[in-house]
Amino acid sequence: MNFDNDLMLFFRTIYEDSADMDECSAKVKSAVAAVADKLDIVRAELAVKMPATKLCEDGADMLMVLYDGEKDVENEPFEASFPLFEGGFITVTFYSGNSNGFDNEQRNIVEIIANTVFIQFNRVVMQELVTHVIKTDIETGAATLDALINYAGMLIAQNRIEDFSIIFFNIHNFKYVNKVLNYEQGDVVLRNYTKTIYRNLSDGEMITRLGGDNFVMLVKKESLREYIDLLSFMNIRYDDGKV
Numbered sequence: 001m002n003f004d005n006d007l008m009l010f011f012r013t014i015y016e017d018s019a020d021m022d023e024c025s026a027k028v029k030s031a032v033a034a035v036a037d038k039l040d041i042v043r044a045e046l047a048v049k050m051p052a053t054k055l056c057e058d059g060a061d062m063l064m065v066l067y068d069g070e071k072d073v074e075n076e077p078f079e080a081s082f083p084l085f086e087g088g089f090i091t092v093t094f095y096s097g098n099s100n101g102f103d104n105e106q107r108n109i110v111e112i113i114a115n116t117v118f119i120q121f122n123r124v125v126m127q128e129l130v131t132h133v134i135k136t137d138i139e140t141g142a143a144t145l146d147a148l149i150n151y152a153g154m155l156i157a158q159n160r161i162e163d164f165s166i167i168f169f170n171i172h173n174f175k176y177v178n179k180v181l182n183y184e185q186g187d188v189v190l191r192n193y194t195k196t197i198y199r200n201l202s203d204g205e206m207i208t209r210l211g212g213d214n215f216v217m218l219v220k221k222e223s224l225r226e227y228i229d230l231l232s233f234m235n236i237r238y239d240d241g242k243v
Contacts, residue, residue, distance in 0.1 A: 009034040010113065014120055024124040025064060028117055032067045035113065039106050042069040042097040046117065050088035060088070066117070075101040080114040085126065092117050139187050140194040142209040148218060151206060164205075165224045167217040169231050174213040193234075200230060 014031035018024035032044050044066040052059040073095040081091040092114040096102045102110055135147040143151075155161040171193065178186040190213065197207050202223065208216045219227050 006035045006038050007109075011116070014116055018120070018124055021121075021124050021128065024120055028120060029066050032113070032117070035109075036067050036069060039094075039110060039113075040097045040102070041067060041094050041110070042071040043067060043073055043095040045093045046121065047091040047093070048088070048121075049091075050084060050086060053086055069097065071097050073097075074099060078102055078107060078110050078114070080111065080118070082115075082118040082122070084122065086129070090118050090121055137209040140191050140209050141198070142194050142207045142215065145208055145210060145216075148206060148208040148216065152218065163221060164218050165221050167219060167224070167227060167231070169215055169217070171213040196234070197230070200227070 010031045013027055013034060016027055018027055028046075032041070035041070036044070046064045046066055048060050048062045048064075050060040075096055075098070077093050077095045078101075079091060079093045081089045083089050094102075094110050094114065096106070135144055136142070137144055152161065155164065171190075174186075174190075177189055181189075194207065194209070194215075197217070201207065202220065205220060205223075206218045208218070210216060217227060
């Protein structure tokens with residue numbers, strides 16, 4: 001089997017830098033399509049399963065079609081699973097158009113391709129995870145101070161900062177929550193309190209945690225009174241950590 005040019009195109013395409021998951025997906029799909037005919041690949045899929053964590057609160061359960069030759073598949077596919085740093089795994093699956101499946105040579109090459117596909121997706125996952133950690137307070141899900149400063153700088157550069165107001169606030173007597181319960185349950189309450197505020201934010205607005213129970217909100221001026229009322233009359237009760 002000789003298709004050096006196709007493999008070169010595969011690696012050249014897949015190793016191009018990707019800014020985000022969408023761009024990575026597009027390049028991987030294009031790379032797989034470059035070798036599909038020569039390897040008799042009629043379908044390729046990538047599945048991502050991640051448990052819920054503080055870094056990825058909702059977890060992930062996703063199936064992505066990398067290539068679809070629109071042909072019937074009647075054999076056992078080649079499947080390779082790779083663990084992820086935060087738990088869970090990525091599974092890459094290739095289906096052959098041959099009724100007997102991939103031969104040994106094809107299987108060896110498909111295995112290399114599967115590893116390469118995983119490496120690229122895992123790199124982007126880690127890249128987005130690092131960005132998320134830099135911009136997000138892990139305990140509450142609010143933005144970090146650095147994220148607020150960067151966002152405010154962008155608004156200044158766009159001459160839009162005058163459309164916003166800043167609110168500094170904290171939770172009155174929150175220290176008693178930690179005393180009555182414990183710090184772990186106190187963090188649950190704090191996180192759900194932040195979520196409640198998040199649900200009221202409109203596009204372009206931000207809540208930032210400064211530390212402890214101290215927060216800053218960047219809100220549109222026309223909504224300032226509404227947010228002051230919301231924060232002034234919001235009561236916290238503990239019911240399995242719900243606000």
